[in-house]
Amino acid sequence: MTPLPLVLAAGGGPVIPSFGKASNCVVQNGQFCSGWFFANWHAVFQPRLIEHIELTAIAVGVGMVIAFSAAILAYKQHWFETPFSLLAAFLYTIPSIALFEILVQITGINRFTAEVALVGYTLLILFRNTLTGLRGIPPSALEAAQAMGLTQTQSLFRVEIPLAMPAIMAGVRIATVTIISLATVAAYIGAGGLGEPIFDAIQTGFKTEFLATGVIIVALAIVADVLLVLLQRLLTPWAYRRRSA
Amino acid sequence: MIKQYPGRTQPAVDDLSFTVEPGEICVLIGPSGCGKTTALKMVNRLISISGGDITIDGRSIRSLGLTDLRRGIGYVFQQIGLFPHMSIEANIGTVPRLMGWSKGRIRERAGELLELVGLDPEGDLKRYPGEFSGGQQQRIGVARAMAADPPIMLMDEPFGAIDPIARDRLQNDFLRLHKQVRKTIIFVTHDIDEAIKMGDKIAIMRAGKLVQLATADDLLANPADDFVASFVGEDRGLKRLRVRTLRDIELDPPVDGGAGASAYMDTSLHLALSRMLAEGTTRLDVMDEKSNEDAVVGSVRLDAITELIAPQQPTSPQDR
Numbered sequence: 001m002t003p004l005p006l007v008l009a010a011g012g013g014p015v016i017p018s019f020g021k022a023s024n025c026v027v028q029n030g031q032f033c034s035g036w037f038f039a040n041w042h043a044v045f046q047p048r049l050i051e052h053i054e055l056t057a058i059a060v061g062v063g064m065v066i067a068f069s070a071a072i073l074a075y076k077q078h079w080f081e082t083p084f085s086l087l088a089a090f091l092y093t094i095p096s097i098a099l100f101e102i103l104v105q106i107t108g109i110n111r112f113t114a115e116v117a118l119v120g121y122t123l124l125i126l127f128r129n130t131l132t133g134l135r136g137i138p139p140s141a142l143e144a145a146q147a148m149g150l151t152q153t154q155s156l157f158r159v160e161i162p163l164a165m166p167a168i169m170a171g172v173r174i175a176t177v178t179i180i181s182l183a184t185v186a187a188y189i190g191a192g193g194l195g196e197p198i199f200d201a202i203q204t205g206f207k208t209e210f211l212a213t214g215v216i217i218v219a220l221a222i223v224a225d226v227l228l229v230l231l232q233r234l235l236t237p238w239a240y241r242r243r244s245a
Numbered sequence: 246m247i248k249q250y251p252g253r254t255q256p257a258v259d260d261l262s263f264t265v266e267p268g269e270i271c272v273l274i275g276p277s278g279c280g281k282t283t284a285l286k287m288v289n290r291l292i293s294i295s296g297g298d299i300t301i302d303g304r305s306i307r308s309l310g311l312t313d314l315r316r317g318i319g320y321v322f323q324q325i326g327l328f329p330h331m332s333i334e335a336n337i338g339t340v341p342r343l344m345g346w347s348k349g350r351i352r353e354r355a356g357e358l359l360e361l362v363g364l365d366p367e368g369d370l371k372r373y374p375g376e377f378s379g380g381q382q383q384r385i386g387v388a389r390a391m392a393a394d395p396p397i398m399l400m401d402e403p404f405g406a407i408d409p410i411a412r413d414r415l416q417n418d419f420l421r422l423h424k425q426v427r428k429t430i431i432f433v434t435h436d437i438d439e440a441i442k443m444g445d446k447i448a449i450m451r452a453g454k455l456v457q458l459a460t461a462d463d464l465l466a467n468p469a470d471d472f473v474a475s476f477v478g479e480d481r482g483l484k485r486l487r488v489r490t491l492r493d494i495e496l497d498p499p500v501d502g503g504a505g506a507s508a509y510m511d512t513s514l515h516l517a518l519s520r521m522l523a524e525g526t527t528r529l530d531v532m533d534e535k536s537n538e539d540a541v542v543g544s545v546r547l548d549a550i551t552e553l554i555a556p557q558q559p560t561s562p563q564d565r
Contacts, residue, residue, distance in 0.1 A: 144326030147291055148340050148389075149315030162330045238330045238373040 026208065033208040044197055044209070049216060051192035055183045056224070058115055060176050063122030068168075070123075071130035072156070081131065088127050091120035096185045104189055114183075114191030121182055122175040129171025133164030166239050169232040173225055180221045194220075258284045259453035260297075267396070268427040272444030274434055276476070280453040281433045285399050288431065289318045301397065316340050319390030319398035319428070323405040325382050327374035333359070333385055334370040340393045358388035361425075363418055380411035387419065391426070400432045404439070416442055437477055441465070441488055449473050461488045485554050486515035491531055494553060496543030504528035504544050514550050521547055 025033035037045075067088075074081040091099075099117045107113040137160055145155040161168075187195025194213050201210035233240060258280040265271040273281040286292040288299055290311060299306045306314055327336050335342075337358055338351040346354070356366035362384040374382055383403060390398055404412045416439065423430070434440050440447050441461040449456045449464070449472075457469040465485040468474040478484060490511050507530035508517045517529055527547040532540065 138324075138326075138329070140322070140324035140326035141328055143291070143322065143324070144320070144328070147289055147315055147320035147322075147326075149312040149343065150339075151312060154343070159328055159330075163328075165330070236330065238332075238375065241373045242375050 026206075029205065029207055031207055032211050036208055037212050045194075045212065045216060048192065048194045048196055048213075049220065052180070052183055052194040052217075052220065055111075055114065055118065055186055055191060055193050056176060056179045059118035059179050059183070060122055060126075060172065062115070063119045063126055063175060064172065066119065067123050067126030067171075068130055071127050071134065074127075074131055075134045075160075084127060085124075088124035092124040094120075096121070096182055097188065100185065100189045109190045111186075111191045113189055114186035118179055118183060118186065122179060125175045125178065126168075126171045129174075130164060130168050133167025133171075134160055136167065137163045162236075165236045166232070169228065169235065173228045173232075176224050176228060177221045180217060180224060184217065257453050258287065261450070261453065261455050262297075263448055263455060263458055265429055265431060267429050269445045270423065270430040270432055270443055272432045272434060272440040272447045273450060274437065274440045274447060274476075275450035275456075277435065279450040281435075281450050282401055283453075284450070285401055285431055285433050288397075288399055289315050289320060312343075316343060316393060317395050317397070319392075319395045320401075321383070321386050321390045321398065321403040322401040323403065325379075325386045325406075327382055327385060327389070329374050332371050332373060333364075336374065336385060337389045337392050339389065344393055354392060355388075358391060359385075361391075361422060362388045364388075378411075380407050380415060383407060383415060384418075387422075391428070396429055398428045398430045400430060402434055403432075405434070405436075412439075419443075438484070441484055449476060482554050483515070486518055486550070487513050489514045489553065491517055491545060494545055494549050496531055496545055497549075498543060499530065499541045500528060500544050503541070504530045506530070507532055507541070509534045510542070514553070517545065518547075518550055 023033060023035055026036050070080070070084045074084060094102075096117065099120065100113065103113045103117055107116060141159055141163060142155070145159045150158065183191075183193050184195035184198055186193055187199050194217050197209050197213040201207070201213065261280070261284055263271070273284060275281050283292055287294050288306065290306060294307070301309075309317075328339070331339075334352060334355045337355040338346070341351045341354060352370070355370055359366040359369055364381060364384055369377075374385065377385065387403070404415050407415060420443065432440075432443055434443070441464075444461055446458060446460050447464050448458045449469075451472055457464060457473050459467070459469075462485060464473070465477055465481040465488070468477055468481070474481070490513055491508060492510050493514070505526045505528070506520050506524040508520055510531060510533050521527060521529055529545050530541045531543045531545055533542045
């Protein structure tokens with residue numbers, strides 16, 4: 001990290017103007033002032049954390065609905081795969097700041113714009129994983145379903161989608177962690193989230209805020225991933241049960 | 246019940262026509278690519294018919310709805326195709342659930358079937374297919390195919406991927422099971438020994454055509470042509486010994502002092518001969534397992550066996 005140009009003026013212009021009485025640690029801009037962190041948890045971090053979780057959940061949720069539908073369509077109608085893949089890959093490769101800039105022209109500086117962009121980033125991962133999962137179903141299971149007189153719809157919902165679930169959940173895990181990281185940029189267009197204290201810390205050079213936010217984001221990503229693994233075990237118990245040798 | 250398979254324009258199955266009687270196991274056999282699996286899959290319309298017709302109880306399979314037709318025909322195939330994400334109970338309950346059975350009835354039926362195929366109806370219902378060996382999985386596959394008690398079963402090399410020892414046991418268990426439940430079965434295999442063992446009658450196919458339809462014994466005694474003769478094997482004389490038992494032979498009266506070796510009435514001639522060879526005798530005491538005391542009811546001579554196996558008409562033109 002580059003040394004931040006701090007001006008610790010004695011008489012005025014404190015580094016952190018908006019957070020009340022400053023402790024010694026804060027005034028000297030120590031690496032991590034735990035007192036300040038705990039004192040400001042409720043005012044600064046908690047609301048941003050909740051916003052961040054909302055941003056991520058909505059993006060992955062909406063992305064899942066779109067990507068899942070698209071993957072089912074591509075599974076049934078092969079021609080659909082290439083155009084949707086190209087679109088999703090295109091969205092995925094646009095640098096996030098640039099995408100936010102473009103979208104702001106259309107939908108303005110707000111949370112909706114941020115969500116549109118974030119959803120765009122989930123599509124490629126979720127679409128690819130869902131489709132790969134559906135295509136990787138053992139042909140014998142499909143033949144059995146067909147031979148037992150399941151209709152195509154019954155086969156899809158009772159056999160194919162459940163069997164694709166491990167791959168789908170793997171996609172959800174990657175997408176979630178990716179979006180948790182990307183959503184910080186959303187603060188750039190006023191969407192809130194943990195990006196706000198980061199941008200704030202970059203501007204002010206306040207190390208504690210910077211470090212604390214970073215740690216919270218990483219912790220959030222790990223917790224989310226663990227929760228999704230637990231969900232996956234709940235949804236696909238069969239994938240963890242194998243014959244003991 | 247009658248099934249007929251007249252033609253397809255393609256030679257995959259070419260003007261094939263035969264009838265399977267109710268409760269019978271009819272084996273379709275032939276070299277790879279002879280159309281036996283194609284013919285089988287035409288019955289439940291996994292492969293569509295391009296000409297001719299197949300009838301079940303006099304009704305064309307085309308007149309039945311596709312799903313109804315398939316739910317009424319049990320299907321067992323080499324790859325087994327259990328649903329890995331479903332418990333054994335749910336796997337077996339697939340068709341019953343589609344037919345609207347209650348949960349309680351499905352559970353009861355699944356337990357009953359597991360017991361029938363030799364698995365544990367208590368502990369195994371809640372387990373997943375991945376926890377079972379290949380042989381056990383195929384037992385579950387058979388149970389699943391019989392779940393809604395379909396009168397007809399199609400079996401496509403069901404035991405083909407199972408190791409020989411487990412396969413032998415599965416075949417025996419399946420024959421025992423079949424005696425209890427008497428399904429009408431079409432059974433595809435490429436293994437002549439399996440065909441001889443399982444089939445009430447055997448249809449030998451070649452290039453989509455039916456070459457010979459006969460009982461195992463008849464097929465081995467009178468192969469229709471050189472192709473059949475070579476397909477059933479040079480040792481068809483010996484193979485015939487497996488499909489005959491000592492009941493098929495008129496016994497001599499018991500010999501004084503015993504013959505030195507013995508066998509039960511239901512022993513195959515193959516085993517009886519083997520026992521004679523092993524004991525170095527030409528005679529065997531025969532006992533009836535139904536009598537209490539294992540009393541010797543007669544004896545059999547070595548030449549009685551060879552006479553039975555020798556062609557009835559020594560100058561049969563087909564038999565060189």
